[in-house]
Amino acid sequence: xxxxxxxxxRELLAHAAGAGHAPWRTxxxxxxxxxxxxxxxxxxxxxxxxxxxxxxxxAIVKRDGQIVTELALNAPRKYDVxxxxxxxxxxxQPGRARVLSDPGARQYCVQQGxxxxxxxVAICAPNHVTLQLSGRGDRSGAYDTLNY
Amino acid sequence: xxxxxxxxxxxxxxxxxxxxxxxxxxxxxAEAALPSPLPGIKPGLANIIVLVVLARYGWRDAAWVSxxxxxxxxxxxxxxxxxxxxxxxxGALCSLAVLAAARHLPxxxxxxxxxxxxxxxxxxGGQLALARVWLxxxxxxxxxxxxxxxxxLAFGAINGLVAARLLAMPVVKAA
Numbered sequence: 001x002x003x004x005x006x007x008x009x010r011e012l013l014a015h016a017a018g019a020g021h022a023p024w025r026t027x028x029x030x031x032x033x034x035x036x037x038x039x040x041x042x043x044x045x046x047x048x049x050x051x052x053x054x055x056x057x058x059a060i061v062k063r064d065g066q067i068v069t070e071l072a073l074n075a076p077r078k079y080d081v082x083x084x085x086x087x088x089x090x091x092x093q094p095g096r097a098r099v100l101s102d103p104g105a106r107q108y109c110v111q112q113g114x115x116x117x118x119x120x121v122a123i124c125a126p127n128h129v130t131l132q133l134s135g136r137g138d139r140s141g142a143y144d145t146l147n148y
Numbered sequence: 149x150x151x152x153x154x155x156x157x158x159x160x161x162x163x164x165x166x167x168x169x170x171x172x173x174x175x176x177x178a179e180a181a182l183p184s185p186l187p188g189i190k191p192g193l194a195n196i197i198v199l200v201v202l203a204r205y206g207w208r209d210a211a212w213v214s215x216x217x218x219x220x221x222x223x224x225x226x227x228x229x230x231x232x233x234x235x236x237x238x239g240a241l242c243s244l245a246v247l248a249a250a251r252h253l254p255x256x257x258x259x260x261x262x263x264x265x266x267x268x269x270x271x272x273g274g275q276l277a278l279a280r281v282w283l284x285x286x287x288x289x290x291x292x293x294x295x296x297x298x299x300x301l302a303f304g305a306i307n308g309l310v311a312a313r314l315l316a317m318p319v320v321k322a323a
Contacts, residue, residue, distance in 0.1 A: 027316065028261055035266070043294065046297055
């Protein structure tokens with residue numbers, strides 16, 4: 001296969017691959033290696049740190065703006081909230097929460113499905129019930145809600 | 149045609165900077181044609197030119213080439229004064245600041261690859277900082293930081309190697 005490459009092209013490829021030049025590794029000085037290594041470690045370390053920051057760890061259930069309960073998102077459970085027109089059922093699983101059922105006519109908050117991010121919110125307006133997720137260290141509430 | 153009565157004195161420095169800036173702008177335009185998986189992730193090939201100029205002619209010339217590249221490149225692409233232009237400018241300014249500091253690293257231990265990687269991180273840092281305060285005013289932008297940092301490390305290292313290779317070649321005197 002390699003023998004059939006015309007000389008001109010072969011020379012071109014050899015040149016592109018670095019023939020007649022200093023090998024690539026000689027272009028890296030000891031400090032460069034050190035810096036690349038440190039940067040690589042930092043980049044690798046940033047993956048879990050930053051992707052965990054947006055995770056939620058608590059579900060806050062409110063009725064008429066008043067907190068009814070706060071549920072930790074570390075064990076599966078269901079919670080019933082009696083609202084203006086009936087009972088809203090909140091379902092919690094590790095790391096996420098949703099409105100399982102709601103007496104409202106349009107079912108918007110149910111169709112929203114699982115909420116996973118901090119500050120995500122599902123509002124069951126007819127029943128005056130809201131479900132909001134809250135993350136680590138953001139209880140002061142820099143944002144009212146976030147939508148994705 | 150009436151000859152212009154305004155004479156702008158042009159020095160050899162100006163020609164040299166213009167020549168390198170033209171190369172950097174050409175690379176910027178070529179790169180704009182490449183598809184990008186995420187806005188903000190680009191090889192940054194023009195920075196190879198900036199690194200070469202930095203090593204050969206110093207920081208002042210590198211700053212000229214880098215900023216001319218951002219302004220003229222965005223004019224050609226049609227991005228001038230669009231958000232992308234300000235992001236590129238913020239990145240370039242942060243990179244230049246870091247390169248000014250990185251020149252004081254011992255040259256015996258640190259070569260163009262170190263400068264390139266440091267500048268790439270500064271570039272993405274400046275862009276993210278501006279995006280955070282201006283375009284996306286919540287911390288959502290930082291979810292993507294690991295991806296940007298990975299790209300900065302990879303492209304920074306590759307661009308630095310290419311710049312080191314170019315610098316290791318004998319200088320061809322331009323006519």
